[in-house]
Amino acid sequence: xxxxEGALTGTGYINHHLTNLTFGRFPEGHWGFxxxxxxxxxxxxxxxxVDSMAWSLGLGIxxxxxxxxxxxxxxxxxxxxxxxxxxxxxxxxxxxxxxxxTKQAENLWIAPxxxxxxxxxxxxxxxxxxxxxxxxxxxxxxxxxxxxxxxAHGAQTYMKVVPSTDVNIALGTALGVFLMIIYYSLKMKGPxxxxxxxxxxxxxxxxVPFNLLLELVALLAKPLSLGLxxxxxxxxxxxxxxxxxMMYSAGLGLGVLGGFAQLGxxxxxxxxxxxxxxIFMMLTIVYLSQAHEAH
Amino acid sequence: xxxxATLIGQTIAFGLFVWFCKRYVWPPMVNAMQERQTQIADxxxxxxxxxxxxxxxxxxxxxxxxxxxxxxxxxxxxxxxxGNAVVEEAKTTxxxxxxxIIASAQTEIDQDVHSAREELRSQVSSIAVAAASKIVDKExxxxxxxxxxxxxxxxxxxx
Numbered sequence: 001x002x003x004x005e006g007a008l009t010g011t012g013y014i015n016h017h018l019t020n021l022t023f024g025r026f027p028e029g030h031w032g033f034x035x036x037x038x039x040x041x042x043x044x045x046x047x048x049x050v051d052s053m054a055w056s057l058g059l060g061i062x063x064x065x066x067x068x069x070x071x072x073x074x075x076x077x078x079x080x081x082x083x084x085x086x087x088x089x090x091x092x093x094x095x096x097x098x099x100x101x102t103k104q105a106e107n108l109w110i111a112p113x114x115x116x117x118x119x120x121x122x123x124x125x126x127x128x129x130x131x132x133x134x135x136x137x138x139x140x141x142x143x144x145x146x147x148x149x150x151x152a153h154g155a156q157t158y159m160k161v162v163p164s165t166d167v168n169i170a171l172g173t174a175l176g177v178f179l180m181i182i183y184y185s186l187k188m189k190g191p192x193x194x195x196x197x198x199x200x201x202x203x204x205x206x207x208v209p210f211n212l213l214l215e216l217v218a219l220l221a222k223p224l225s226l227g228l229x230x231x232x233x234x235x236x237x238x239x240x241x242x243x244x245x246m247m248y249s250a251g252l253g254l255g256v257l258g259g260f261a262q263l264g265x266x267x268x269x270x271x272x273x274x275x276x277x278x279i280f281m282m283l284t285i286v287y288l289s290q291a292h293e294a295h
Numbered sequence: 296x297x298x299x300a301t302l303i304g305q306t307i308a309f310g311l312f313v314w315f316c317k318r319y320v321w322p323p324m325v326n327a328m329q330e331r332q333t334q335i336a337d338x339x340x341x342x343x344x345x346x347x348x349x350x351x352x353x354x355x356x357x358x359x360x361x362x363x364x365x366x367x368x369x370x371x372x373x374x375x376x377x378g379n380a381v382v383e384e385a386k387t388t389x390x391x392x393x394x395x396i397i398a399s400a401q402t403e404i405d406q407d408v409h410s411a412r413e414e415l416r417s418q419v420s421s422i423a424v425a426a427a428s429k430i431v432d433k434e435x436x437x438x439x440x441x442x443x444x445x446x447x448x449x450x451x452x453x454x
Contacts, residue, residue: 020301053304086324091328108317113317172308175305176305
């Protein structure tokens, strides 16, 4: 909460929900956790969102634990339901890759990467469906705050549980994709081929600077659109969940209405989070297939 | 909403996860899935083969059945023919036997008739002599009248 002493306000509530638990270097030079959004902003780049990173890594680890346990207990004759679900995920990743890539551009990394992206992003988005106050309140209680203090003034501990609503997480994943685009462009076309692609089209060799400008914008737009699309969708969805949650403190009538609104929005969001994960995966495959092909 | 080192951290985490997936998760799962696909394909092929074998066996069985049926019919026909032949043979044998028996009975009867007639004739001559001697009331010497008697016997024979 921005104002540590005041009563719980709507603005404070929203700000609390949208502020990450930030660990970083203060302008004065020492390291520590930020107390509030302003302090976090003052740290600049030398800070890390502990909550986003922890949830992101934790969800990724959970994903791999599930995959490993399925792979170990793989039953040829009697597949369990979870195994069937995981298998269809693997097949979806493989099919998406096979459908986009041309046959000669064989790359064994693409399908595993597509699977990782889809499931990981889906898991991160899935955190959106957990009611917005549960985990932050639990974190505040674990941090030693009392229940009465939390309900009177709002929680003081920052805990943002949906990693994909953190622009760093969304853009960081997209940056990983971007590095792969650069790597495979250089590997498949060679430095000269890649440079030619960036400079000699679309307008031929006489307009090299203009071509370079266009192509660089197109190249940089790929990770930006990838990351910001995910971030924007998830951030907006999360914000609406927070606004709906505020209705609970506004009397019985609005509270009941809020309950229905939250249910409806959550059901709709099941679609959104799956779609966003799928779009992220498909666009990654498309970008990488473009990186593999000479124009 | 600040861009900070989380960006780099997430990129590194992304790279690690992709590597981990490619290295430790993808191969065992895909291999197992392929193994199962092969197994299923093999099973389906075996089922089809079994189906074909069954079809062939069914055809063979039907053929054998029809063969057996025709054979049985043939056997029955043969048996009937044979039976008829046996009956016919028995009939002809019985017929000829009957004729033979009748013929032998006839000869016997003829012989009996003949011998009876001979006996009668021989008796007739003595009766005739006895009757004649009674009639003439005197002894007739058989030796003197032998020619007369023979003549009489001849006449009787002829009669």
